[in-house]
Structures are given as C-alpha cells and as structure tokens.
Amino acid sequence: MAVDMELEAVLRPIQYPMVPYPPKVITLANGKKMVIRQAMREDVPAILKSVHPCLFIERDYYDIVSARLYGELLAWYRYRVKSEYCLMGQVDGYLVGVVNGRLEDEKVGMSYHTLAIDRGLRIGSHLFAAKMEYHIEYLNQDAVLIVAESPIGFRRWMVEYPLEATKIPHELGGGDSYRLTREIYLKAKPRLVVGDRPVPQDLMDEAMADIKFADDNTIRERIAGLKGR
Amino acid sequence: MRDVAIIGAGMIPFGRRDEDTLMEMLAYAALKALDDAAQSDTGHVLPPIDAVYVANMGGGMLQRQTAIASSLVDRLSLMPAAAETIENGPASGASAVKNGLLAIASGYYDCVLVVGGEKMREVTGWRATDFVATMTHPQAEYPYGITLPGMAGMFTRLYMEQYGVTREHLLAISLKNQEMGTLNPYAHVEMALDRDGIFDSPHSIVNNPVTADPLHLYDLCPVSDGAAAIVLCSLELAKKLSKPPVLIAGFGQATDTQTLQEREDPTDLKAVTIAAQKAFAMANLTPADIHVAELHDAFTILEIAESEHVGFFPKGEGGKAALAGKTRLGGQIPINVSGGLKARGHPVGATGVAQLVDIVWQLRHELPANRQVQGAKNGLTVNFGGFGNNVLAFVLKRVEQ
Numbered sequence: 001m002a003v004d005m006e007l008e009a010v011l012r013p014i015q016y017p018m019v020p021y022p023p024k025v026i027t028l029a030n031g032k033k034m035v036i037r038q039a040m041r042e043d044v045p046a047i048l049k050s051v052h053p054c055l056f057i058e059r060d061y062y063d064i065v066s067a068r069l070y071g072e073l074l075a076w077y078r079y080r081v082k083s084e085y086c087l088m089g090q091v092d093g094y095l096v097g098v099v100n101g102r103l104e105d106e107k108v109g110m111s112y113h114t115l116a117i118d119r120g121l122r123i124g125s126h127l128f129a130a131k132m133e134y135h136i137e138y139l140n141q142d143a144v145l146i147v148a149e150s151p152i153g154f155r156r157w158m159v160e161y162p163l164e165a166t167k168i169p170h171e172l173g174g175g176d177s178y179r180l181t182r183e184i185y186l187k188a189k190p191r192l193v194v195g196d197r198p199v200p201q202d203l204m205d206e207a208m209a210d211i212k213f214a215d216d217n218t219i220r221e222r223i224a225g226l227k228g229r
Numbered sequence: 230m231r232d233v234a235i236i237g238a239g240m241i242p243f244g245r246r247d248e249d250t251l252m253e254m255l256a257y258a259a260l261k262a263l264d265d266a267a268q269s270d271t272g273h274v275l276p277p278i279d280a281v282y283v284a285n286m287g288g289g290m291l292q293r294q295t296a297i298a299s300s301l302v303d304r305l306s307l308m309p310a311a312a313e314t315i316e317n318g319p320a321s322g323a324s325a326v327k328n329g330l331l332a333i334a335s336g337y338y339d340c341v342l343v344v345g346g347e348k349m350r351e352v353t354g355w356r357a358t359d360f361v362a363t364m365t366h367p368q369a370e371y372p373y374g375i376t377l378p379g380m381a382g383m384f385t386r387l388y389m390e391q392y393g394v395t396r397e398h399l400l401a402i403s404l405k406n407q408e409m410g411t412l413n414p415y416a417h418v419e420m421a422l423d424r425d426g427i428f429d430s431p432h433s434i435v436n437n438p439v440t441a442d443p444l445h446l447y448d449l450c451p452v453s454d455g456a457a458a459i460v461l462c463s464l465e466l467a468k469k470l471s472k473p474p475v476l477i478a479g480f481g482q483a484t485d486t487q488t489l490q491e492r493e494d495p496t497d498l499k500a501v502t503i504a505a506q507k508a509f510a511m512a513n514l515t516p517a518d519i520h521v522a523e524l525h526d527a528f529t530i531l532e533i534a535e536s537e538h539v540g541f542f543p544k545g546e547g548g549k550a551a552l553a554g555k556t557r558l559g560g561q562i563p564i565n566v567s568g569g570l571k572a573r574g575h576p577v578g579a580t581g582v583a584q585l586v587d588i589v590w591q592l593r594h595e596l597p598a599n600r601q602v603q604g605a606k607n608g609l610t611v612n613f614g615g616f617g618n619n620v621l622a623f624v625l626k627r628v629e630q
Contacts, residue, residue, distance in 0.1 A: 029436040029447070031423025059247060120420060122436055151353055194432040
C-alpha cells in the first residue's frame with residue numbers, strides 16, 4: 001500500500017523521546033532463562049502471529065486482552081498511537097509473553113496490556129514488573145495509570161503492589177484507573193522486580209535472532225488446556 | 230465380616246476442567262472404574278451395583294447442587310441402586326470408601342461403586358480458599374479469617390522449631406512430587422521445578438513468594454477439578470476375576486480436636502497415628518511392610534509429618550529422609566509417586582479415592598516403569614481431613630491369583 005508521506009505527517013502523532021529499555025534475564029521456576037527485551041517496531045508482525053490464536057480463547061479474558069493488544073500493536077506499527085512501546089519475554093528464543101504501554105505525557109504513563117503466552121511460571125508478573133520498571137526507572141515518570149480486565153490482573157497488579165485507586169478515567173475505557181506512583185514502585189520493587197543485567201551474550205544473541213513461536217494449538221493448550229492454571 | 234477387594238479403579242485427568250460439569254466428571258470417573266471391573270469379569274460373575282457412595286465437599290456451596298449421589302445413579306442408569314453423598318471435608322473420599330467397605334464386609338451389599346469428585350476451579354482462588362476454610366471452627370477460627378494455608382504455616386513454624394525441619398526439607402518434597410507429576414498423565418501440574426528457580430536464585434522471591442510464612446507458593450497443592458472412582462466387592466468374588474484383586478487389608482479412622490490450639494501438642498497429629506495404627510493392626514502388617522504410600526501432602530510439611538506419624542520414620546527424621554532421597558521412587562519407602570496432592574492436584578472430594586486408585590495401579594503392577602514401584606505388594610494411603618481432626622488410613626494388599 002502506497003503511503004502518502006505528506007498526509008502521514010498530519011496523521012502520525014508526535015512521539016516523546018524514549019530511552020531504550022535495557023534487556024534483563026530472569027531465572028524462572030522451571031530453571032529456564034527468560035530474556036525480557038524491548039520489541040522493535042519491525043518485530044510487530046511476528047509478535048502478532050503469537051497473539052492471534054489468543055483472540056479466540058475466552059478463558060480468563062484472553063480474548064479481550066489479546067484483541068486489544070493486537071490493535072494496539074498494529075496501531076504502533078502503523079504510526080497511529082503516541083509514544084507506545086512493547087516489551088517481550090523470550091525463553092530459548094520463543095516468545096512467551098508481551099506487555100505494552102505508552103506515555104500519556106512526559107510524567108504519566110498509560111499501561112496497556114500484559115499477555116502471558118506460557119502460563120504457571122509468573123511470566124505475566126515478571127513482564128508487568130518490567131513495564132513498571134521502564135516507566136519509573138528508565139523513562140523517569142512519576143506515575144503509571146493502570147486498569148485490569150481480568151480477575152488475575154486485578155490480583156497481580158492492584159492487590160500485590162498494591163496500587164492506589166483513583167477516579168481518573170483510563171483510556172481503555174473500563175473502570176477507573178489505579179495508579180502506581182514512584183513511592184509505591186520503590187516499596188514493591190524488592191519483592192516484585194527482579195532480573196540480571198547485562199544479559200549474557202549467548203542468551204541475547206538467541207533472543208535477537210528470529211523470534212520463535214509455538215504453534216497455535218500449543219499456545220491454546222498452554223493457555224486454555226486442562227493443565228492451564 | 231467378609232474381606233473386601235477393589236476390583237475396578239478409574240480416574241480422569243485432574244486440572245482445570247472448564248468444559249465439564251461436576252456430574253459429568255463424576256460420571257466419567259465412574260464409567261472408567263466400572264469398565265475396568267468389567268474387563269476383568271470375563272466369566273460374567275459380577276452382580277449389579279447395589280449402592281453408590283459419592284464423596285463431595287463443595288457441591289452445595291460451589292455448584293448449588295445437593296443430593297449428588299441421587300443424581301449420579303440416574304446419570305449412570307444404575308437405579309435402583311442405593312445412593313448416598315458423603316461429606317467429610319477433604320477426607321470425604323476415604324470416608325466414602327469406608328462406607329462402601331463396611332457395606333460389603335457386613336454382607337448386606339455385594340458390589341459397590343465409590344466415586345469422589347470436586348469442581349473447584351469455577352470460582353476464584355480466593356473463594357476456593359474461603360470455601361475450604363469453612364471446615365474450620367465456626368466460632369474460634371473461621372470468623373477470624375483463618376485459612377488452611379495459614380494454619381499450615383503456623384504448624385510448619387512449630388514443626389521447624391521443635392523438630393529442626395528446614396526449608397531445604399520442604400523443598401525436597403516440592404521438587405520430588407512435581408517431578409513425579411511430569412510422569413503422571415492424570416496430574417494437574419506437569420511442570421518440574423528447578424531448585425535455582427524457586428530457592429537459590431534471588432529471582433525466586435517472585436517465582437516462589439511467601440504464601441503463609443514460612444510456606445511458599447510451591448509448598449502448597451493447586452486448586453483442582455477432578456474425579457476418581459473404585460468398585461468394591463467381596464474378596465471371594467474378586468478372586469473369580471482376571472485381574473489380581475487388591476484387598477483392603479486394613480483401615481483406620483480417628484478424630485482430634487477441631488482447633489489446633491486445644492491440642493496438648495499441636496505438632497502431634499494423633500489422629501494420623503491412631504488411624505494408621507488401626508489400619509496396620511487390622512492388616513497384621515507394620516510400616517516396614519509397606520512398599521508404596523500415598524500421603525496427604527496438601528502442604529509439603531504434611532508429607533514430612535505424616536511420614537513420621539504413620540511410623541515410616543522417627544519424629545524429626547521425615548524431612549531428612551526426604552532430603553536423602555529415601556522417599557523417592559527406588560528409595561526406602563516411595564511416597565507420593567503419583568505426584569501427590571502437590572502435583573496430581575487436590576479436588577477435595579476426589580483425593581481420598583484417587584489415592585486408592587493410584588495404589589491399586591501400583592499393586593497390580595500396571596504403571597509404566599518410570600512410575601512403578603517394582604514388586605509392590607502392600608500400600609498405604611492417608612486422607613487427612615480438617616487440619617488432622619478427621620483422618621482415614623487404608624492398607625491395601627495385592628492378592629496373588
């Protein structure tokens with residue numbers, strides 16, 4: 001599709017400058033090493049392939065989270081959202097989870113979604129923590145606005161941190177926002193934010209190579225199968 | 230009193246069975262046990278099912294469904310068989326088996342079906358924890374917010390102080406049972422744990438957080454859906470079947486105070502000791518005669534404590550034995566080769582029956598080599614109700630044809 005760059009200059013939102021998220025590695029409960037790194041815009045088509053099968057999983061609100069994440073990533077890919085970023089978790093090169101968000105302004109972040117494609121290993125918790133780490137420690141923001149679409153999200157974010165309730169609307173249009181402040185983040189950090197830097201070169205090379213994906217059936221089984229947690 | 234044997238055993242995979250109703254799960258497990266018995270009945274000697282006992286703890290609260298046994302006999306077209314639902318907390322399964330056993334031993338019934346099942350995953354973890362906590366004392370415990378994990382945490386702390394149990398000992402149970410779960414197709418949790426990931430690494434603080442100090446996430450069993458069933462008849466009749474009968478050689482049941490603080494020594498699980506002693510006495514066997522055991526490890530500390538209270542190890546030695554590998558497959562006394570509640574899962578009403586199913590498979594030597602205790606002839610189960618205030622133990626024995 002031809003792109004009219006003159007028109008694009010009008011349609012594309014401005015972008016705040018964003019320092020890159022430095023990758024880190026986390027040892028999971030099964031001993032596997034998960035690399036969390038920032039996704040590049042050109043990674044989006046590959047990531048969407050893993051998000052796609054989740055669109056049809058009703059369990060634990062995977063369908064709505066996946067559908068919205070899919071749209072958000074596509075909007076980022078096509079330059080239709082302001083200052084969005086995406087972090088992803090990879091184990092042995094395989095994509096196991098995705099988180100995204102954006103900058104509402106230079107001091108306030110807007111958390112979007114957390115999608116764990118492999119379950120039972122607290123991958124979602126680690127990725128959400130990385131997202132908060134990015135906003136507070138690297139983008140130097142004062143607060144992040146967050147809503148949960150699933151009871152699991154509510155337990156993991158609102159209760160575990162714990163976040164403060166506000167009356168501020170969230171752009172996802174659901175319930176009122178909860179807020180992570182710098183103070184809340186720093187208090188929760190010792191028990192919820194982990195990871196080692198720098199990532200060993202062999203792991204980094206594996207993560208930066210072509211992103212690997214489980215097949216659709218495997219993804220559905222991991223999320224919604226009998227053993228799903 | 231007639232000797233009673235298990236002639237059919239069946240189970241459905243435990244896990245999160247969103248697609249099945251409680252009644253469907255019970256029916257699937259029942260059909261598997263009935264089919265197992267029927268395959269053995271090449272001479273067509275088995276009589277119709279006289280009675281059905283169904284173990285279930287939460288149908289009334291979680292599914293708004295009562296009179297579950299009456300519904301199941303209809304679902305299975307087993308009318309006019311007698312039918313009763315047995316609710317005895319997490320020991321409901323073993324209680325239902327006991328009722329079936331006594332009914333046949335008395336001579337009143339000839340063939341009985343016992344089914345245990347629970348559907349716990351259709352509510353949130355918080356509600357499931359609250360539902361299980363309803364078994365605690367209604368005035369002295371429950372109103373103050375006690376939960377079973379909380380109780381187990383306090384019990385563990387006391388056990389650590391009195392008997393030197395350490396997190397390393399608890400860890401040995403988690404690692405062993407989840408490793409065995411990876412080999413069991415019926416297990417809810419089929420994920421081996423890594424010591425670094427849940428203990429040594431600083432990242433373990435997130436992977437394996439404190440749940441009820443000093444217990445961590447992987448010290449607890451999962452909340453599961455599942456069902457299991459067995460068929461009982463007299464040993465005399467069972468000997469006419471093709472598969473080796475498994476004799477219920479002994480059983481024991483004992484109770485204790487409902488609240489832990491009323492016990493002279495809260496670390497002394499008297500009901501476990503008494504139930505096991507009764508079972509051993511009836512079977513005319515000792516702990517040293519047991520080749521495989523399924524103990525009620527809803528929390529890792531319970532496998533250690535029960536292994537001592539039933540007489541496998543002296544008090545204070547259970548944790549060390551686990552750490553030394555004595556309770557692994559191939560060890561001195563393999564415990565929870567199925568993965569136990571820790572990995573197979575703990576659908577409360579199903580657990581007591583599932584323990585017997587696993588031991589039946591062991592004693593018939595039907596399991597794959599990586600799960601089979603070679604030459605096993607005698608097995609033990611312990612089903613632990615409340616926090617040790619209502620306990621049942623069974624000693625099973627392989628009968629050579």
